[in-house]
Amino acid sequence: MKKILTPIFLFLIFCAGLATAESIDATVSFDASKLKEETKEGATLFRYEGNDVNYVEHGKGAPVLPCRHVYVVAPKGADYAGCRVKIQREKLPGRYKLYAREAVPEGTRSAELFPPNCVEFVRQFDEAGFRLFMFRVYPIVSQPADGTVMRVISCQMQISCKGEARYENVPTDEMIKIKRKVMNPKALETLVASLKVTPRRDLKLERSGFATSRAKGKNLFAEGGGSAKGGDLLETLKQNNVTIDEGSLIFSPIQF
Numbered sequence: 001m002k003k004i005l006t007p008i009f010l011f012l013i014f015c016a017g018l019a020t021a022e023s024i025d026a027t028v029s030f031d032a033s034k035l036k037e038e039t040k041e042g043a044t045l046f047r048y049e050g051n052d053v054n055y056v057e058h059g060k061g062a063p064v065l066p067c068r069h070v071y072v073v074a075p076k077g078a079d080y081a082g083c084r085v086k087i088q089r090e091k092l093p094g095r096y097k098l099y100a101r102e103a104v105p106e107g108t109r110s111a112e113l114f115p116p117n118c119v120e121f122v123r124q125f126d127e128a129g130f131r132l133f134m135f136r137v138y139p140i141v142s143q144p145a146d147g148t149v150m151r152v153i154s155c156q157m158q159i160s161c162k163g164e165a166r167y168e169n170v171p172t173d174e175m176i177k178i179k180r181k182v183m184n185p186k187a188l189e190t191l192v193a194s195l196k197v198t199p200r201r202d203l204k205l206e207r208s209g210f211a212t213s214r215a216k217g218k219n220l221f222a223e224g225g226g227s228a229k230g231g232d233l234l235e236t237l238k239q240n241n242v243t244i245d246e247g248s249l250i251f252s253p254i255q256f
Contacts (some may be wrong), residue, residue, distance in 0.1 A: 018044055024159040026072045026184040028119075030152055043099040046149075048139045056136070061104035063114050067136045073182045074124070074131045075191055078163035083135075085119045086156040095147030104144075111145045112123065119155050128174040132182065133159065161202040166193035 047053075048066040074080075098114075115138050120198040122134040135157075141150045170192050179185040201203050 003134065022075050022078060022161050022164045024072060024074060024161065024184060024187060025242060026157045026159065027066065027154060028070055028137045028157070029154045035139055035151060041101045043097045045099040046140050049238055057101065058114055058116065060102050061100055063098035063100050063142055065115060065140060067139055068140045070135050070137055071161060071182045071199070072133045072134055072184050073178055073191065074161050075163050076131060076165040076167050078131050078161040080121060080124050080133055081162050083121060083159040083162040085120060087118050088153040089141065089150045090153060092149045092151055096149045097147060098142055098144055111143065114142050114144065118152055119157060128177055130178050167191055168193045
């Protein structure tokens with residue numbers, strides 16, 4: 001059966017943003033080979049492989065679904081205002097009875113979609129001096145009433161936030177840490193006002209006495225003796241997300 005890719009637009013509005021709000025773009029993609037099916041108590045449980053994956057349910061009787069925790073770096077001190085999402089997905093062949101830990105309560109709407117939104121904002125917080133937004137992103141969408149399941153291929157996120165302040169005097173090692181964690185690492189090139197700083201590693205070398213007189217006072221990450229620039233340092237850094245259990249009131253995190 002030929003698979004049909006269907007782009008759809010979902011608009012997630014959490015609060016009204018200002019006309020001058022900063023706009024941040026990020027894309028989350030799902031690898032089809034990492035989406036697995038297993039039988040659990042006579043039903044299908046979908047799993048998605050990865051260290052940033054958790055399993056949640058949207059209330060009693062809702063199917064247990066995998067989701068990824070992803071992070072986006074925002075301007076300094078910015079507040080989250082909303083997110084517009086473009087989703088590319090495809091319908092999986094056949095009908096599924098999805099695994100749920102409890103029976104569906106009487107009176108529950110049978111045609112309800114799970115999850116209600118493929119991208120859900122969790123919280124904003126500061127780490128290593130950077131403002132980060134955390135989201136849950138789901139690799140499947142299901143409708144238990146008719147057994148339909150769709151695999152999400154990618155989610156293109158356009159995030160609005162209030163605040164446009166840039167970062168200054170950022171240690172290089174902290175930038176490396178954040179670039180590895182977030183889904184929009186290239187954004188740091190425009191969010192950082194100045195990179196003319198000495199990495200902490202240089203200071204350790206000088207204090208330990210192992211630095212040569214030629215190396216002292218210079219940025220050891222720079223090429224050709226020049227000053228370091230974010231784009232030159234981290235062109236090919238690989239994403240390395242970290243799983244965090246937030247204990248949201250909306251979700252019940254599940255570990256198998």
